[in-house]
Amino acid sequence: MVLDRKLYKKDFELSKKKCPFCDIKSQWDLVIWKGDYWYIQHNKYPYLWLEDHLMVIPLSHKVFANELSEEEFWEMAKVQKFIKNYYWDKQYFSFMRETLWKRSIEHLHYQYLPWVLRTSRIENILKEQWF
Numbered sequence: 001m002v003l004d005r006k007l008y009k010k011d012f013e014l015s016k017k018k019c020p021f022c023d024i025k026s027q028w029d030l031v032i033w034k035g036d037y038w039y040i041q042h043n044k045y046p047y048l049w050l051e052d053h054l055m056v057i058p059l060s061h062k063v064f065a066n067e068l069s070e071e072e073f074w075e076m077a078k079v080q081k082f083i084k085n086y087y088w089d090k091q092y093f094s095f096m097r098e099t100l101w102k103r104s105i106e107h108l109h110y111q112y113l114p115w116v117l118r119t120s121r122i123e124n125i126l127k128e129q130w131f
């Protein structure tokens with residue numbers, strides 16, 4: 001079940017005690033693909049209610065991409081094929097979330113969103129990081 005992003009905060013607080021991405025069964029109604037190392041699901045709290053807001057999540061709890069095994073990277077090729085077929089003739093973009101700063105669930109995940117990311121905010125984001 002997809003929920004309003006405004007409700008995210010409560011679940012996010014709970015996620016600090018119990019990782020929701022490690023419990024695929026709790027996400028099962030959102031899951032659209034599962035491999036040996038990764039699964040793909042609709043975001044429970046999609047940005048702007050976007051139906052095509054997907055997340056790619058490793059089955060094992062990893063915080064950073066540099067913790068991924070060669071097998072996990074290998075299967076990422078299948079993930080990318082699924083994503084390409086999912087969006088089919090639509091453009092899409094992605095970004096990775098890896099954090100230990102309590103800004104997101106601390107289980108590595110990739111966000112996939114339809115269309116093209118057009119922003120010049122990267123510099124502003126960096127400035128907010130004290131650069």
Ligand SMILES: [Zn+2]
Nearest residue numbers: 019022061107
């Ligand atoms: Zn986890």
